[in-house]
Amino acid sequence: MALPAKGNSANNVWKDVLHPWSWEILLCVTSSSILTSIIAILAQVDDRPQEEWRFRVTLNSLVNILSIIFRACLDLTAAEVISQQKWIWFWSAPMPGRPIGDVQAFEEGRSSLGALKLLPTVATQQPFAIVPIMVLLTSLAVGPFTQQSIRTVYKNVPSGLGMASIPLSNNMNSSGSWFRTVEQEHADYGNWSFNCGPRNTLFHALANPRSKDSLISPTCPTGNCNFPVLSAATEKAMDSTPLVPDYKGDDGDFPETLGRTDLETSIFNHSLAAIQPWLLATEAAPEFPTEMANEACVTRIDGLAYALIGGMYAKFFNGNCSWDPRNGPELICDDRLWLTQFWDRNHATVHSIIERFDAIANATTNQIRLGFLRPPGTPHCVEGRALRRVAYTRITWAWLVLPGCLLALDIAMVVWMIVRSTRHRDTEAVWKSNLLPLIYYKSRFVGPGEPDQRFPSADFDPLESSNSDRQQKLLNTADLEAVAKTVKVRFVKRETEEKDTAVEGD
Numbered sequence: 001m002a003l004p005a006k007g008n009s010a011n012n013v014w015k016d017v018l019h020p021w022s023w024e025i026l027l028c029v030t031s032s033s034i035l036t037s038i039i040a041i042l043a044q045v046d047d048r049p050q051e052e053w054r055f056r057v058t059l060n061s062l063v064n065i066l067s068i069i070f071r072a073c074l075d076l077t078a079a080e081v082i083s084q085q086k087w088i089w090f091w092s093a094p095m096p097g098r099p100i101g102d103v104q105a106f107e108e109g110r111s112s113l114g115a116l117k118l119l120p121t122v123a124t125q126q127p128f129a130i131v132p133i134m135v136l137l138t139s140l141a142v143g144p145f146t147q148q149s150i151r152t153v154y155k156n157v158p159s160g161l162g163m164a165s166i167p168l169s170n171n172m173n174s175s176g177s178w179f180r181t182v183e184q185e186h187a188d189y190g191n192w193s194f195n196c197g198p199r200n201t202l203f204h205a206l207a208n209p210r211s212k213d214s215l216i217s218p219t220c221p222t223g224n225c226n227f228p229v230l231s232a233a234t235e236k237a238m239d240s241t242p243l244v245p246d247y248k249g250d251d252g253d254f255p256e257t258l259g260r261t262d263l264e265t266s267i268f269n270h271s272l273a274a275i276q277p278w279l280l281a282t283e284a285a286p287e288f289p290t291e292m293a294n295e296a297c298v299t300r301i302d303g304l305a306y307a308l309i310g311g312m313y314a315k316f317f318n319g320n321c322s323w324d325p326r327n328g329p330e331l332i333c334d335d336r337l338w339l340t341q342f343w344d345r346n347h348a349t350v351h352s353i354i355e356r357f358d359a360i361a362n363a364t365t366n367q368i369r370l371g372f373l374r375p376p377g378t379p380h381c382v383e384g385r386a387l388r389r390v391a392y393t394r395i396t397w398a399w400l401v402l403p404g405c406l407l408a409l410d411i412a413m414v415v416w417m418i419v420r421s422t423r424h425r426d427t428e429a430v431w432k433s434n435l436l437p438l439i440y441y442k443s444r445f446v447g448p449g450e451p452d453q454r455f456p457s458a459d460f461d462p463l464e465s466s467n468s469d470r471q472q473k474l475l476n477t478a479d480l481e482a483v484a485k486t487v488k489v490r491f492v493k494r495e496t497e498e499k500d501t502a503v504e505g506d
Contacts, residue, residue, distance in 0.1 A: 017421045020430035020477055024077050024414045028407075031073035035407055038066050038146065039400065046395040050152070059393065060150060067146040070403065074139045074410050078132040079110040081413045083433035085122070085129045088420075090445070091428060092126075097447070103438070110433070112137055128416070135409050142403050149399035156224060156387040164225035164384040166218035170298060172373040174305035194308050201367050202309070206316050207338040209356075209363035216366050220386060227384035229296045296382050305373050429474040436480040 018025075045052075045059060053059055086106035090098060105121060108114030115133045122129035177198045181191050194202070205214055218225060301309075319336030321343070329345035344352055371380065421430050431437050475483070 017418060017425055017430070020432070021414060021418050021421070024080055024417075027073045027077045028411050028414055031070050031077075031407055031410065034066050034070040034073070035403055038063055038070070038403075041066075042149065042395045042400075045393045048393055049157075050391045050393055060147060063146055063150065064143060067143050067403070070407075071139045071142040074142070074406055075136055077410050077414060078135040078139070080432045081132040081417055082106060082109045082115065082118075082129065082136070084417060084430060085126065085132070087428070087431050087437070089122070089126060089129075100445070107433070109133065110136075112140065131409060132413055135406055135413070138402070139406055142406065145399045145402045149396050151394045151396060153392050153394045154389050155392050156226065157390050159222045159224075159386045159388040161221040161386050164218060164220045164227070164386045165381040166227055166230070166384065167216055167369045167371070167380065168296060168382045169369050169371060169374045169378075169380065170295065170300065171375050171378045172299060172301040172305050172368065173375045174302055174308060174373060175375070177373055178304065178308060191311075192304065192308060194312065198308075198373060199312065201372050202312050202364065203316075205363035205367050206360055207341075209359035211363070214363035214366045214370075216369060218384075219381075220384075222386045222388050224387045224389060225384050226387060227382055229382055230384075296379075299368065301373075426473060429476050431477055431480075434477050434480065436477075436484055437474075440480060440483070441474070 041059075041063065050059075055062070083106065086103060089102060089106065102121065105114075105118055109118035115136045119130065119133050122133070177195050178192050179195060181193050193199070204211065208214075316336075316338070319333055319339050321331050321333040321336070321339055323331050323343075329347075331340045331343040331346075333339045342348060342353055342356055374380065417430075421428065429437075
């Protein structure tokens with residue numbers, strides 16, 4: 001049978017080396033392009049609102065499709081390298097040779113399960129074959145790793161629906177809010193006292209501190225607003241409780257402003273004391289840094305208003321209460337009815353009394369913010385921003401390291417195989433998964449005896465092999481397939497079948 005003629009050296013390199021690996025080169029280019037596209041897409045959407053994505057297919061679906069194609073390119077390249085390793089496995093076999101069954105093992109190694117089974121076989125004798133096997137196995141993680149890189153985070157962004165506001169008072173002025181009482185007939189003016197309005201406001205905060213009338217209701221079109229001025233002040237806020245000592249007199253009593261009570265059962269409330277500046281322990285102040293406060297967070301109060309508020313609290317918390325078993329759970333406090341709320345129908349505890357004082361302090365503070373003694377024309381609120389919660393895409397780039405490493409290994413494998421094929425192009429051939437060499441070069445498979453002990457086979461030899469054909473250059477895949485088109489054979493299932501056919505021919 002006539003064999004293809006030899007060409008010049010340049011044509012031989014292309015025909016014997018580069019052309020057989022052209023599909024793998026194309027696969028490497030394709031996988032590189034796909035990974036570049038994935039990175040470009042993710043970079044475009046990184047830290048951007050998800051609502052800006054205008055395509056019908058979701059980002060995750062698009063990346064998943066591209067990662068599937070990317071993995072397919074990696075697996076196809078790795079599978080062909082494993083197939084080529086099959087021939088290298090037998091070309092480099094030491095005496096007395098390797099089991100012919102390894103041919104099947106390498107062919108099965110093109111799948112993930114087969115590659116896992118093949119790994120122990122090549123681990124010590126052909127280490128390079130481990131690389132395509134690991135690429136084939138590790139590529140299973142390409143999809144999950146790519147998907148894991150896409151995260152959703154939520155951010156508050158301006159809604160564009162208007163400004164937000166929250167009540168705040170920067171000034172407390174007693175002008176027009178007080179009068180002087182007359183203690184007795186024909187006497188001079190006596191004490192200063194609040195008018196009915198301010199007095200009712202403070203009394204309401206005391207008697208009903210959890211009322212809705214003392215709640216701060218910000219204006220917020222979206223229900224999600226922030227106030228940068230207050231937020232900045234909150235970040236620098238500190239616990240000033242150590243500045244409010246447990247004052248008590250020589251006789252073991254607390255200050256008159258908090259009511260005289262037995263020392264062993266007394267409760268001193270720091271929240272309430274904190275709104276009365278004269279109770280602060282200035283000697284403890286050096287432990288706290290001094291900061292220039294934002295004007296929006298400062299409330300200025302004139303001296304008279306300051307004194308009137310303190311006087312009202314002194315009266316509020318001064319009173320006598322009595323209890324008798326015949327009263328049941330009720331406490332008798334005469335005209336100081338609000339003091340019975342501390343008794344809580346005989347269920348009072350340290351915690352409940354502290355909570356009550358805290359509620360009174362918060363209600364009083366809120367009434368000040370809502371406009372208690374605020375002069376007309378002064379700022380009554382702090383403006384903020386109306387926000388809305390928006391989903392953003394956040395890319396964790398570390399998850400894309402694995403696909404990048406697999407691509408680098410894939411390219412390195414192909415380059416190494418091309419270099420090896422170039423160096424051994426006169427003695428080896430690039431056959432990869434082609435099975436024709438098993439038929440055409442069956443005489444080259446020698447057993448564990450003399451070098452010319454051929455592997456047992458039938459008499460059919462498409463290349464008319466002889467002892468001299470071992471000196472000829474191995475045909476490449478294209479030449480083998482060209483010869484195969486001119487050869488017709490059939491498989492004889494049993495020996496009698498061949499004799500029966502011969503009789504029919506006669």
